[in-house]
Amino acid sequence: MYDGGLEVAVRRAVLDWLDQRTDFGRAVYLFPAHELRHGFAFEGRRVPLVGAQQGIWKPSFLGAALSIRTAYTPPGETPPYDDAIGDDGNFRYKYRGTDPHHAENRALRVAMEQALPLVWFWGVGQSPARYEAVRPVWLIDEEPTAHQFVVAVDEAQRSVTVGPTATEAERRYAQRLTRQRVHQPVFRARVIAAYGEQCAVCRLRYVSLLDAAHILRDGHPRGEPIVPNGLSLCKIHHAAFDQNLIGIRPDTLQVEVRADVRTQHDGPMLLHGIQEMQGSRLLVPSAHAARPDPTRLEERWDEFRQAG
Secondary structure, eight states: OOOOOHHHHHHHHHHHHHHHHTTTTTTTEEEEHHHHHEEEEEEEEEEEESSSSSSOOOTTTOOOOEEEEOOOOOOTTTHHHHHHHHHTEEEEESSSSTTTTTTTHHHHHHHTTTTTEEEEEEEEEEEEEEEEEEEEEEEEEEEEEGEEEESSGGGGGGOOOOTTTTTHHHHHHHHHHIIIIIIIIHHHHHHHHTTTSSSSSOOOOGGGGGEEEESSBBBBBTOSSSSSGGEEEEEEHHEEEEEEEEEETTTTOBBBHEEEEEHHOOOIIIIIIIGGGTTTOOOOOOSSSGGGOOOHHHHHHHHHHHOO
């Protein structure tokens, strides 16, 4: 029997538990699969946040789905979100199979009809399996002929027009929210995990001070948020790379400090943090497919040389 009060209370508890694990968004925390399967206690019940195998998860005592999951895609393969975004800029999430009456699909439909929030877990690694928690998200429409639901990843996205009648302004707005709420955090998590949670230039291991830098910038035709277009950099080296104060030689993977920067005098941060990186070799992931794409490095290197 559907209990609306219980559905809402459990979801509030889930979101609060996730927020506490990430210090309300201030800390970086990737959720191990075993921790999500174990979940937490709520009013005497154990609440797992994902199932052992299912992409769509509904605890037995609830009537609506609680979470959805996207498996990790290794570098070199097409990211799942390339296929999941419609022309209107909104995400789609596929049915379990093609039967609209499958129990898991019915659970998603209840969540949509009752406007209940869900958590979307995005895989960022395989050994061990870890997830970025995008939350809350809502199902705002269903497209039965395509066997999928439309997902809003932001409160504001719930009111945009879905489908071919969306205006160009609505499409751009939805795309921007999608990029901010999903692409950026998932890209960051996957890149940092691929680099062993350290800066590729200076080896700093404070994860809270690490970013995922695009080799070819966001907005470039080949600037996709995929690991081969990313570098795990600390915040100072990310900023220096973005401003072309440092570059990466594509042939040797050595750090090049721009000539005018090497001759400046500006205290220990410039000296030890940037100038002394001249000639050091870039750290790269052990997995070959996760390493920086040579063609992207070549193009970015040309930009760096022109800046000098």
